[in-house]
Amino acid sequence: xxxxxxxxxxxxxxxxxxxxxxxxxxxxxxxxxxxxxxxxxxxxxxxxxxxxxxxxxxxxxxxxxxxxxxxxxxxxxxxxxxxxxxxxxxxxxxxxxxxxxxxxxxxxxxxxxxxxxxxx
Numbered sequence: 001x002x003x004x005x006x007x008x009x010x011x012x013x014x015x016x017x018x019x020x021x022x023x024x025x026x027x028x029x030x031x032x033x034x035x036x037x038x039x040x041x042x043x044x045x046x047x048x049x050x051x052x053x054x055x056x057x058x059x060x061x062x063x064x065x066x067x068x069x070x071x072x073x074x075x076x077x078x079x080x081x082x083x084x085x086x087x088x089x090x091x092x093x094x095x096x097x098x099x100x101x102x103x104x105x106x107x108x109x110x111x112x113x114x115x116x117x118x119x120x
Contacts, residue, residue, distance in 0.1 A: 015034060016034060
């Protein structure tokens with residue numbers, strides 16, 4: 001809030017020096033009105049900047065969650081799926097089990113991609 005006050009004071013003197021050429025401050029009403037306008041402009045600038053910063057931070061958080069989910073999926077496939085498939089592929093009876101595991105992994109992949117797409 002202190003920054004808003006300093007912005008408004010600076011705007012007050014800039015507007016005053018540009019538009020008033022005669023007396024320093026001719027009327028108290030003029031000073032109050034001009035200062036109120038400057039405060040309004042300052043609050044608008046402050047909250048606009050705050051909105052943009054929060055919007056960018058939320059976007060970064062969403063991207064971070066999406067990346068985390070994708071990395072988790074890749075590590076899960078690499079750690080669990082590959083070694084299980086290699087072990088089951090060595091036996092002749094593992095074909096049905098491999099097909100079931102492939103369906104499970106495909107479901108994980110598609111559900112993760114849908115979650116990431118929904119977050120974006």
